[in-house]
Amino acid sequence: MTAPSALNNETRKSVAAIARADILVGIPSYNNEKTIGHVTEAIKLGLAKYYPDARAVIFNSDGGSEDQTRAVFERIAKTDSYDTFFISKPRHPLENISGRYIGIPGKGSAFKAIFEAAQLLGVKACAVLDSDLRSITPEWIQLLLAPVLAKDYGYVCPFYRRYKYDGTITNSIAYPFTRALYGRRVRQPIGGDFGFSGKLLDLYLAQDVWDTDVTRFGIDIWMTTTAIVNGFKICQSFMGAKIHDDKDPGADLGPMFIQVVGTIFNLMGTYESHWRKVSGSRPTAILGFQSETEPKPLKVDVSRMTAKFTEGMSTHLDSYRRILSAEVLAKLLEVAEMAGENMDFPKALWTNVVFDYAVFYQQAPDRQQVLQSLIPLYYGFISSFVHETENLDDYQAEEVIEELCQVYEDSKPYLLKRWGQKKS
Amino acid sequence: METRKKILSIDDEENIRLLLSCELEDEGYEVISLGDPQQAMEVIEKEHPDIVLLDIKMPQLSGMELLKMIRDKYYDLPVILLSAYSFYKRDVAAMASDYYVVKSADLTELKKLIKKIFKTRL
Numbered sequence: 264m265t266a267p268s269a270l271n272n273e274t275r276k277s278v279a280a281i282a283r284a285d286i287l288v289g290i291p292s293y294n295n296e297k298t299i300g301h302v303t304e305a306i307k308l309g310l311a312k313y314y315p316d317a318r319a320v321i322f323n324s325d326g327g328s329e330d331q332t333r334a335v336f337e338r339i340a341k342t343d344s345y346d347t348f349f350i351s352k353p354r355h356p357l358e359n360i361s362g363r364y365i366g367i368p369g370k371g372s373a374f375k376a377i378f379e380a381a382q383l384l385g386v387k388a389c390a391v392l393d394s395d396l397r398s399i400t401p402e403w404i405q406l407l408l409a410p411v412l413a414k415d416y417g418y419v420c421p422f423y424r425r426y427k428y429d430g431t432i433t434n435s436i437a438y439p440f441t442r443a444l445y446g447r448r449v450r451q452p453i454g455g456d457f458g459f460s461g462k463l464l465d466l467y468l469a470q471d472v473w474d475t476d477v478t479r480f481g482i483d484i485w486m487t488t489t490a491i492v493n494g495f496k497i498c499q500s501f502m503g504a505k506i507h508d509d510k511d512p513g514a515d516l517g518p519m520f521i522q523v524v525g526t527i528f529n530l531m532g533t534y535e536s537h538w539r540k541v542s543g544s545r546p547t548a549i550l551g552f553q554s555e556t557e558p559k560p561l562k563v564d565v566s567r568m569t570a571k572f573t574e575g576m577s578t579h580l581d582s583y584r585r586i587l588s589a590e591v592l593a594k595l596l597e598v599a600e601m602a603g604e605n606m607d608f609p610k611a612l613w614t615n616v617v618f619d620y621a622v623f624y625q626q627a628p629d630r631q632q633v634l635q636s637l638i639p640l641y642y643g644f645i646s647s648f649v650h651e652t653e654n655l656d657d658y659q660a661e662e663v664i665e666e667l668c669q670v671y672e673d674s675k676p677y678l679l680k681r682w683g684q685k686k687s
Numbered sequence: 688m689e690t691r692k693k694i695l696s697i698d699d700e701e702n703i704r705l706l707l708s709c710e711l712e713d714e715g716y717e718v719i720s721l722g723d724p725q726q727a728m729e730v731i732e733k734e735h736p737d738i739v740l741l742d743i744k745m746p747q748l749s750g751m752e753l754l755k756m757i758r759d760k761y762y763d764l765p766v767i768l769l770s771a772y773s774f775y776k777r778d779v780a781a782m783a784s785d786y787y788v789v790k791s792a793d794l795t796e797l798k799k800l801i802k803k804i805f806k807t808r809l
Contacts, residue, residue, distance in 0.1 A: 414759075422779065450782070496762070501779055543807025545765070546783050548758040553779045658777045 266473035269376035274362030281358045284384040285317040286408060288392065289377030291370050293326035295394040296335050302396050303339040309404025311345055311353040322380050323361040324373040333361045369479030378464045386461055388412050393455040398506035406500035406551050407458030417495030419458035420449050420487060422549050423505035426558040427652055427660035431645050432516065432523055434664050436617060437484055440527060443671035445491045446541040450499060453483035453523060463495055480519045481526030488530045492537050501551035504558040520641060521634040528624040539679065544672060558657065565649050568642040573602050575639020582636040586623040591615045608647035610670045616640055618678040622685050691717040692805060695736035697724050699745040707740060710794050724748040728756060738804060743770040751780045758783045765804045
């Protein structure tokens with residue numbers, strides 16, 4: 264069944280008026296008036312600097328912002344500021360579109376509108392960039408598009424330097440689990456900023472996922488996994504530090520966690536025949552000039568996370584009895600008993616918890632509740648990670664994440680065993 | 688008869704090349720030793736090794752640069768970086784290798800990783 268279009272009539276008309284383009288850069292937004300101007304300026308300058316001869320379009324796919332997001336975008340996109348930045352005007356004037364997408368409110372629906380516009384324009388390459396970025400520079404445009412345009416890559420993931428406690432969903436599940444499942448080391452699989460070919464966006468639009476969590480925060484992991492499994496040539500571009508709106512892992516990351524992890528689990532069902540054959544993992548090329556960058560430190564509230572873990576252990580105990588194997592549950596109860604300031608949640612235990620959840624989820628009638636009950640355990644693991652790495656610098660913390668990845672890979676036989684038990 | 692797995696070892700120090708080839712040949716691998724990294728791409732093209740062992744610090748061409756060239760052309764070729772310094776592990780470029788091993792006369796870790804790569808090769 265063909266999903267309804269995410270483009271409204273007005274946007275469709277704007278796209279039709281442009282007719283053809285070589286490159287489209289999309290910015291999903293929702294109430295981002297404070298940051299979208301900077302992102303738009305960087306994209307505009309990057310396109311002019313690195314692709315002066317291309318027919319380029321910049322598209323703000325908005326979720327119905329109540330602030331001045333769209334107005335700021337339009338003003339910056341239209342302003343001729345090239346001279347101020349010592350950049351020559353592009354040969355073709357930059358086209359810009361700002362429109363409200365149609366569909367389930369969320370980042371994925373915004374992306375779908377961007378994909379549709381890019382497909383209608385017949386672009387060779389497309390990039391998407393988050394609207395809350397503070398560290399973006401014009402160079403990011405080249406880093407995301409050049410591998411597609413000049414080196415025939417199908418999918419470009421960002422490679423950032425991030426503060427050790429920024430990206431905790433990535434570090435505890437999205438990266439290690441995707442790596443263990445599909446055998447590719449893509450460090451920021453939900454990085455938010457990607458480049459991809461016209462061929463890959465055709466494949467994205469042909470998938471029947473536009474009524475799932477892919478329309479929300481599940482979009483990033485879905486894009487990355489789809490590219491990996493379908494054999495697109497993938498690389499990572501070194502973008503420097505990622506500075507964006509702060510997200511304390513102890514604050515409410517619940518919806519994002521549920522949508523990302525739910526999408527990973529759904530994809531396991533779709534691509535079972537693929538991941539079951541994979542063992543170990545292979546690196547992915549990293550392109551771009553490497554410079555020393557200092558990510559912005561982020562304050563984390565460990566005591567709040569530990570409290571959420573302890574509270575969750577009593578609230579969701581019945582769920583844990585249903586979902587986890589007896590052995591895993593026994594170890595988890597031991598961890599909970601010792602939980603305190605110096606939380607110690609072993610990596611192998613966390614990995615097996617995730618695996619048990621992944622298996623149970625496949626046939627669970629109440630998937631949202633299942634995922635909801637995983638959140639306190641995630642907080643428990645992150646508290647433990649913070650405790651383990653509090654005296655380490657970002658590089659040393661990265662080695663701890665690498666250890667976790669190895670544990671995920673080495674524990675894959677456990678996942679396969681549990682998965683097999685589910686079927687029998 | 689199963690063909691022997693081929694390992695290309697690139698290191699500018701002759702003693703290291705000798706150590707690696709003696710020990711790894713004892714493990715049943717065929718080892719091609721190369722002292723000049725500038726010839727590496729040509730040798731890879733001709734010999735089709737199953738694994739490359741790559742020294743990082745070489746005067747003619749740095750191992751990191753060579754790793755980039757290998758990755759660009761042969762995505763699927765496993766590369767193990769060898770260095771006397773653990774510091775290079777922090778280099779983002781090192782993440783494009785399959786593994787990073789700090790050089791030592793004891794090759795146990797290296798042998799284990801080579802076995803792991805052959806066992807888990809996708």
